[in-house]
Amino acid sequence: MACILLRGRFMLLQQLLSIRQEFNEKQILLCFNGPISRSLIEEIGTALRNYLTEDQVGPSVSTDVFGIYIELTQNIRHYSQMRGYADMEGSATVVVARHGEAQYSVLAGNVIERTDGVALMEQVQALAAMDKVSLKAAYKKQLRAPREHEGASGAGLGLLDVARKSTEPLRCHLVETPDGKAFFSLLAVV
Template identity: 60%
Template sequence: MDQIDLFTLQQTYNQQRIMLCFNGPLTRSLIEEIGNALRNYMEREHATPSSAMDVFGAYIELTQNIRHYAASKGWHDSEASATVVIARDAEGRYLVSAGNVVSAEDGQALVERIGALAALDKTQLKARYKEQLRKPRDPDSGSGAGLGLIDLARKATAPLICSLKTLDDGRGFFSLRVVM
């Protein structure tokens, strides 16, 4: 393996204002440890408590969704890996991004769902959230009530942005960015 150019990597991270980056399999304990590191970092940056909670909440929602998805597919660690990046943009907003391998069908459904959420304004998102709260939950679905993405869209300061890149094996790499 070639030597990794850490200086260039550091320069890239600094230019893109990346505060935290992780690439690999997500375990419950690892999600917790990275979450603790994120909280500590935001405290040192003197982030407002509401900003810190929003960023932490987005991080937890995205990473737990990835972990639960991989478990629902019965995937091993190598297939269940994720890339998570927390950064700041030029305006000082926090960017919480996460990506993972998904089935092509699931990825396309997510792209459509997020596209629909991105087209809604705050009032419409609030109504969608309340509507979803009232829906009966399917106990056999194995997933949550479907509120997580809607809540992320409600708390975000810009529309959710996602992408789906087709992989050679027919699956896709799904990425989602939340601006807080």
């Protein structure tokens, strides 16, 4: 058994260059996979802001990319805490990539309850079908709506804000897992 583990680590060591090359080809600026805490969200956010500043991204795009990253990672953290998931079960997978000179993708995913995933898919698809004017109106309506109790905030105002900041309709994907849960992933493009 120990030989198998060591062999697996050695293979990963050998593959690191190919992983790096793939990240460079796909212009992946940031990639994270694992348990996510508030302090880790802040640290990665700081690194993302610094990169965007170095890359001389305009302030509007930089603010939108950073805001989407924060919203998605905080949603994952909040959901995991609300569900009482252990660290690995509640872990996040986050990728930020650049496309061309001025476009960025923020992709985030996590394990969720299957029924929550189906409901979230429907919500994202409804937002994706809206134009900018409709999204703005829905955002204002949600902003004025009375807030539900703390634990049930769900993906409401924050998800609307992500959809408004995104230059393309939001896209999502849900993959059921053998344990009855699902992996939900969301893509926003700025």
